Amino acid sequence: MLIGGKVGLRARHEEDAPILRAELYNDVVNGSRADGRPWRPIAPGSKDPRLVVDETEHGNVPFSVVELEGGTLVGVANLWGIDTHNRSAHVGLGLLPSWRGKGYGTDVVATLCHYGFVVRGLHRLQIETLSDNTAMLRSAERNGFVREGVLRSSAWVLGGFLDEVLLGLLAEEWEPDAKG
Numbered sequence: 700m701l702i703g704g705k706v707g708l709r710a711r712h713e714e715d716a717p718i719l720r721a722e723l724y725n726d727v728v729n730g731s732r733a734d735g736r737p738w739r740p741i742a743p744g745s746k747d748p749r750l751v752v753d754e755t756e757h758g759n760v761p762f763s764v765v766e767l768e769g770g771t772l773v774g775v776a777n778l779w780g781i782d783t784h785n786r787s788a789h790v791g792l793g794l795l796p797s798w799r800g801k802g803y804g805t806d807v808v809a810t811l812c813h814y815g816f817v818v819r820g821l822h823r824l825q826i827e828t829l830s831d832n833t834a835m836l837r838s839a840e841r842n843g844f845v846r847e848g849v850l851r852s853s854a855w856v857l858g859g860f861l862d863e864v865l866l867g868l869l870a871e872e873w874e875p876d877a878k879g
Contacts, residue, residue: 701762701818703810706803708762708776715763716750718772722795724750731857732829733793757781760814764792764807773798776807778815778824786822788815792835804838809875812842816870823869829854830862844868 701708720741724730730738752761758781764774774794781788792807808826815821826844828835840846844866852860 700765701810701814702767703806703813705767705806706773706810707765707767707770708807708810708814709765711750711752711761711763711775715772718795719750719763719775722797723774723793726796728857729793729796732832735854764794764803766798766803773803774807776811778811778819781819781821786820788819788821788824790815790824790826790839799834804834805841808838808842808844812868812873813875816873821870823867825868826866827863828866829856830864836864836866839866839868842868843872843874845872 723733724741727738753759759777759779760781761775761777763772764776765771766773772795774792776792777790778788779791790808790811792804792811794803794807812824815824824844826835826839827850828839830849845868846864847867848865850863850865853863854861
């Protein structure tokens with residue numbers, strides 16, 4: 700397990716799936732905002748592609764996020780779109796609603812940066828998030844990510860287009876304890 704200040708990032712366990720499905724993915728609003736694809740219901744007992752871990756897929760590393768104090772599942776995180784030639788990847792996370800606003804997002808981003816830069820030897824990490832996702836923007840910027848641009852009206856979310864903000868962080872800019 701990767702250990703952050705408040706969270707641990709560990710492998711996805713089978714018992715995580717029902718909690719994540721119920722609290723994170725079955726919510727149409729959260730699901731629509733978190734995924735570039737249209738929301739759709741997933742039947743109980745079926746293999747939800749958002750939760751299935753493909754051990755042969757090396758370009759995506761999914762984690763379950765647990766709080767360190769009691770080991771409670773608080774969300775998901777992943778390093779995706781890993782490009783080993785250009786040594787870059789994208790950062791993503793989703794916290795269960797009851798765990799938002801408590802500083803866990805900032806710690807998840809910091810822990811993913813450690814994984815990307817130290818463990819994987821990557822050169823660049825990137826985040827794309829909706830322009831109104833102030834929590835993710837704050838978590839990224841507290842970890843040193845720099846706003847590099849805006850993708851205007853690039854995300855169709857619940858009947859309207861939203862801008863996406865593109866943020867980047869290079870290995871040489873990363874300060875492991877810059878969670879301020």
